[in-house]
Amino acid sequence: MKKAEVKGSSYPIWHPYTQMYTHEPPIKIVKGDGTTLYTEAGDRFIDAISSWWVNIHGHAHPYVAKKIYEQASSLEHVIFAGFTHDPAQDLCQKLLKILPDNQAYFFFSDNGSTAVEVGLKMAFQYFYNRGEAEKRNKVIAFHDAYHGDTFGAMSVSGRSAFTDPFSKYLFDVEYLPLPLGENKSTCFEQLERLVATQEVAAFIFEPLVQGAGGMNMYAPEDLDRMIAICQSNDVICIADEVMTGFGRTGKYFASLYLENQPDIMCLSKGLTAGFLPMSLTTCTPQIYEAFLSEDKLKTFFHGHSYTANPIACAAAIASYEILTDPAYQNRIQEICDQQAAFKAEMAEHASIKNTRVRGTIVALEFQTGEETGYLNNKRDQIYNFCLERGVLLRPLGNVLYCMPPYCISDEELKKVHDCMRELADQWTAAIFKQTVKS
Ligand SMILES: Cc1ncc(COP(=O)(O)O)c(C=O)c1O
Incomplete structure (x- = not known):
């Protein structure tokens, strides 16, 4: 779908929290399975934000x-x-x-x-x-x-x-x-x-x-x-x-x-x-x-x-x-432990101002050297960086967080963490450099 089509009457849908004038066309999802979203174009994303925090057991749970x-x-x-x-x-x-x-x-x-x-x-x-x-x-x-x-x-x-x-x-x-x-x-x-x-x-x-x-x-x-x-x-x-x-x-x-x-x-x-x-x-x-x-x-x-x-x-x-299945509760505790370990690992990273964890939620607040907040201009860069790596993470301004469905596997959670770590490693380089104070 081209951008022009999104602005025209061929696409009469007004999306939430979206500036329809400047926004990229929405990505069409044709299938969800577990943590994975499948696009019409054949791409896959790990839904590491549980689709606005609603999806706790994975998509299309049978x-x-x-x-x-x-x-x-x-x-x-x-x-x-x-x-x-x-x-x-x-x-x-x-x-x-x-x-x-x-x-x-x-x-x-x-x-x-x-x-x-x-x-x-x-x-x-x-x-x-x-x-x-x-x-x-x-x-x-x-x-x-x-x-x-x-x-x-x-x-x-x-x-x-x-x-x-x-x-x-x-x-x-x-x-x-x-x-x-x-x-x-x-x-x-x-x-x-x-x-x-x-x-x-x-x-x-x-x-x-x-x-x-x-x-x-x-x-x-x-x-x-x-x-x-x-x-x-x-x-x-x-x-x-x-x-x-x-x-x-x-x-x-x-x-x-x-x-x-x-x-x-x-x-x-x-x-x-x-x-x-x-x-x-x-x-x-x-x-x-x-x-x-x-x-x-x-x-x-x-x-x-x-x-x-x-x-x-x-x-x-x-x-x-x-x-409420006890085995499932154990798995949730494992996710909590994995999130806590990732928080501890990232705590001293030079690009990170603050790290937070509570249960299955881990958040990294990136250094920006400028006023932070939801409309912070790094947000779109971070969002696209993650999508390009097959991970759906939707930062809140300069705060990148992971809140996955509880069915996420160790391997998938590692992929999400790798993406967040790579972003932190590249934060002061390349695409982010011009707006980050050294
Ligand atoms: C704490 C809290 N309360 C209320 C709401 C509103 O929920 P809804 O979007 O379903 O109206 C949200 C949504 O994110 C929320 O996080």
């Missing part, structure tokens, strides 16, 4: 595909108000076994952003139903957070190029720095001061790893302390586990590294193993019970046409069965 087919042949969908079905019930019963103990109720929606919208609305209406909405009207979030692209989710995300065009339509949020290095004491002090006003309704966070913000990682004990401060002041803690859920951090959920559990959790991405869009917002009995009333105005008036789609539930159950 067991998930079979379960989807079986479900689609018996009940494809039914309105979820006034009706229920086994796939939704089975899925929630299963997830209760791996979620933190305090999570007891499940609300279905369609994607990570809507899971966050639901979580925020639950928190706001919790105080409304208790007659405290006037006073509890503040939300705390982290700088550089990313919680999705709908308006509530954008509001609680860090302000950035993503949100600039919409800034006047977003509600105000109190931002804290991640508790890291010299920011740690500022973070705790600001948090203490904010919650002491008794005006804060909710604290929302990506537990342990900020994804789109640059794979920024912080310690469980610091998050634990923040949750304790919030909960002792009746602030609802919302863990956005859209990216970190389902094994990404080495445990089923990042919240399982914590002593203090969130009140609300948002799950999506890995939930259906990357087969179908679906999400869940889970909550404690305390939150749920605040909506139980003879007064109809205390109802949670939220729902989507495809709520709890049975086919998506069947995919999620199949994915759960694969994920």
Whole structure:
């Protein structure tokens, strides 16, 4: 496909996060199998970012595909108000076994952003139903957070190029720095001061790893302390586990590294193993019970046409069965070890400013000598460098990370690491040289 065709009416598709004017034509994928994507032109790529972090068991996994087919042949969908079905019930019963103990109720929606919208609305209406909405009207979030692209989710995300065009339509949020290095004491002090006003309704966070913000990682004990401060002041803690859920951090959920559990959790991405869009917002009995009333105005008036789609539930159950197999869990731990070893190896590399690892996610932050960030001009160079070596890695500005499906073999993971290392070795040479300060 030529570039001109992408701009013309012969290609009427507007792609996400893509400047359609300058972007190269999209690559057509005709098949996926395990970690491998096959292009129409006959090339292959290892999907080392799990297709925007959704694909946990590999592409076209036969067991998930079979379960989807079986479900689609018996009940494809039914309105979820006034009706229920086994796939939704089975899925929630299963997830209760791996979620933190305090999570007891499940609300279905369609994607990570809507899971966050639901979580925020639950928190706001919790105080409304208790007659405290006037006073509890503040939300705390982290700088550089990313919680999705709908308006509530954008509001609680860090302000950035993503949100600039919409800034006047977003509600105000109190931002804290991640508790890291010299920011740690500022973070705790600001948090203490904010919650002491008794005006804060909710604290929302990506537990342990900020994804789109640059794979920024912080310690469980610091998050634990923040949750304790919030909960002792009746602030609802919302863990956005859209990216970190389902094994990404080495445990089923990042919240399982914590002593203090969130009140609300948002799950999506890995939930259906990357087969179908679906999400869940889970909550404690305390939150749920605040909506139980003879007064109809205390109802949670939220729902989507495809709520709890049975086919998506069947995919999620199949994915759960694969994920919770003990042998599979061992393999995830091996991937965690391999990622940690690679991080250690790269830590002192001259081209690398910072290395980070948490479970199956490893990230290298490259030296640039200039302002970093998502729109950093090295991004396209890095992306193409990796594709040319048969590896799909999609840097966040100058942060290159690997977050593979758990079916990745040792050989494939080595190929991904080799590509990342080669990039680091060439960083100050050739194509990258003109923009890198020595
Ligand atoms: C932590 C987090 N929350 C929410 C979202 C939004 O999810 P979705 O793209 O499915 O709307 C994302 C997406 O990357 C995410 O990483």
